[in-house]
Amino acid sequence: MNRLYFPKFNIDLTLNGGQAFNWQKFDEYYYGVFSECIIKVKYENETLFWQTYPVQNDLKLVEKIFRIDFDYETMLAEISKDEFVNVAIKKNPGLRLLQQDFDQTLISFIVSQNSNIPKIKRSLNLISESIGREIEVDDHKFYLFPKLVELKYLKESDFFKFGVGYRAKYLQKCIKEVLEKDLSNRILKLNYKDAKSELLSLHGVGDKVADCILVFSLAFDEVTPLDLWARRAFITTYSLDTKIKYSDLLEFINKKFGKYSAWTGQFLFEYFRLKSNQDIE
DNA sequence: CGGCAGGGTTTTT
DNA sequence: AAAAACCCTGCC
Numbered sequence: 001m002n003r004l005y006f007p008k009f010n011i012d013l014t015l016n017g018g019q020a021f022n023w024q025k026f027d028e029y030y031y032g033v034f035s036e037c038i039i040k041v042k043y044e045n046e047t048l049f050w051q052t053y054p055v056q057n058d059l060k061l062v063e064k065i066f067r068i069d070f071d072y073e074t075m076l077a078e079i080s081k082d083e084f085v086n087v088a089i090k091k092n093p094g095l096r097l098l099q100q101d102f103d104q105t106l107i108s109f110i111v112s113q114n115s116n117i118p119k120i121k122r123s124l125n126l127i128s129e130s131i132g133r134e135i136e137v138d139d140h141k142f143y144l145f146p147k148l149v150e151l152k153y154l155k156e157s158d159f160f161k162f163g164v165g166y167r168a169k170y171l172q173k174c175i176k177e178v179l180e181k182d183l184s185n186r187i188l189k190l191n192y193k194d195a196k197s198e199l200l201s202l203h204g205v206g207d208k209v210a211d212c213i214l215v216f217s218l219a220f221d222e223v224t225p226l227d228l229w230a231r232r233a234f235i236t237t238y239s240l241d242t243k244i245k246y247s248d249l250l251e252f253i254n255k256k257f258g259k260y261s262a263w264t265g266q267f268l269f270e271y272f273r274l275k276s277n278q279d280i281e
Numbered sequence: 282c283g284g285c286a287g288g289g290t291t292t293t294t
Numbered sequence: 295a296a297a298a299a300c301c302c303t304g305c306c
Contacts, residue, residue: 018301113302119290120301165288170303206303227301245282269301 001040001049002057008072010094011043017270018227019216020098021108021121026140033128035104035145037061038135053137067099067219079260079267084237088271095270097262098216102184104145105217109209110170119163126162127151148184151175170204177202192220207246215262222258223250224265233272234265 015023015030022033032039038053039062048066052058063069080086089095107127112120124145131150132143152175159168178184183202187195192214199210211225224230226246234249235242244252250261257264 109301110303114287114300115289115302116291116300119288122290160288163289166286167288167303204303208302212301225301228299229301231301273301 001051002059002062004048004050004062004066004068005046006043006048006066006068007046008094009043009046009048009066009096010092011041013092013095013270014098017095017266018117018273019212019266020100021112021117021124022104022145026138029138031137031140031142032065033132033142033145034061034101035147037144038137038142039065040137053135064099067097070096072096075260075263079257079264082256082264085257085264085267088267092267092270092274095267097219097221097266099219100217101145102187102213102217103148103178105213106174106178106205107145107151107171109212109216110167110174110204111164112212113167113204113206113209123162123164130162148175148179152179167204173203174205187218192222195220211250215265221260221262222254224253224262224269226250226265227269229273230265230269233268236272237268 023030029042041050050062128143131146135142156168156172159171199205214220253261
């Protein structure tokens with residue numbers, strides 16, 4: 001397998017957290033389903049072992065998805081100055097942000113709204129299995145995530161069969177809109193403000209889903225998606241008004257953490273989510 | 282701006 | 295067993 005030196009990486013925390021729904025673990029390897037390939041990875045001795053299928057050795061893709069070039073140390077040094085964030089980092093060392101495919105992330109987070117992780121994964125798998133190309137890796141069958149041009153032919157009732165409920169209509173409309181606007185290509189050149197307003201104009205995309213896409217696929221680190229957990233985390237940690245508006249909370253976070261807002265949010269989010277799972281203290 | 286409906290599964294009571 | 299919650303958005 002190929003190797004990349006990649007110190008300070010907690011692969012379990014990163015791939016099982018709420019930013020990606022397309023990784024499955026078999027034995028000691030994770031297999032990630034993308035639209036162009038399956039990525040197989042494991043992490044050992046500060047090294048990422050990886051391979052891509054069916055086209056092998058796609059280094060560019062792996063470097064992009066794991067944000068290999070991101071200066072993790074400098075970011076940690078900066079945000080750990082905050083005592084609360086420092087605790088969250090200590091409890092979740094090696095947590096990282098990914099930079100995933102735009103189209104796939106868009107679909108994934110429309111499906112994710114008001115739902116839970118097992119159900120989200122099930123629906124996304126159904127979508128892949130129904131039209132994605134089959135790829136066999138290590139005796140496991142995977143199905144590539146369909147591209148928007150393939151999904152645009154599906155009707156609302158087709159999406160409904162994937163168990164996405166009322167989000168079927170959002171998906172069906174949104175895919176058409178994105179293709180008509182050529183957004184997948186254009187958005188790569190836009191700044192945060194313009195990219196977000198483009199996303200908000202899409203059916204089924206509100207503040208939270210838009211920010212998930214901007215952070216988890218376009219690597220806009222100056223904001224963080226404020227779902228219920230992240231919102232609760234920030235409000236509790238900094239004793240904010242429980243009724244604070246979405247945009248006001250984003251502004252508060254950006255003033256405090258600037259270009260590392262996304263990383264701060266991710267650490268606090270995981271810290272609160274895992275803490276409540278153990279439900280101690 | 283505020284309030285609520287909207288799949289269906291998981292979690293909590 | 296029932297109810298509430300669930301990484302929410304569109305519509306009124």
